[in-house]
Amino acid sequence: MTRLLILLLFLVGAPVWADSKLPPAPLANVQLKDPAQERQAQTLMLTLRCVVCQGQSIADSNAEMAGDMRALVRTRIAAGQSPEAIRAWLIARYGDYVSYDPPLSAITAPLWIAPLVLLALGVWFARASFKRRRRA
Structure with missing residues (x-):
């Protein structure tokens, strides 16, 4: 009975260890200085699915992976890439599932x-x- 209780506590507590203790990516929760670029980033982030949460966009998710994806989107938009190119790269990397509008x-x-x-x-x-x- 004691072993079952310990196992249950480990299973219930497992989500606590799901995220790492690393700080979030630099642009995960920080908006871009250029409002037009941030608007492009937000529009794109709302169309991309969090690969961890599976039900939220990367704009809405608090998962560490979603933060990394938000940072990637903002970094690439700040570097001058088009949202379509970023979307195509993410689909090539994660598959059509990452898009809320699969072809x-x-x-x-x-x-x-x-x-x-x-x-x-x-x-x-x-x-x-x-x-x-x-x-x-």
Whole structure:
């Protein structure tokens, strides 16, 4: 019983050790001095998914990895790279998953087609249900 309790405490406490003790990346939480560049960075960061959180954009996430990605975006925008080039580099590095707007391909087709199929099934089911109610 004691071993089970110790194991449970380690599992519950594991998220505490998930982030390192390193300070955040230099531009992770600091805006760029040029408002136009910061606006470009913010717009891009809202379209990129945190690879750790999986449900938040890198602009909204507090994960260390998201901070590193924010710093990378700001550094590259300050260096003069276009948001499209930065986005393409991140997609090449992390895959289409990092984007909230993945391109249509053989791999991402289910993401685009599934909502349409589910909607069609819902309409078909509702129509069949209404027909049965009218007959009864």
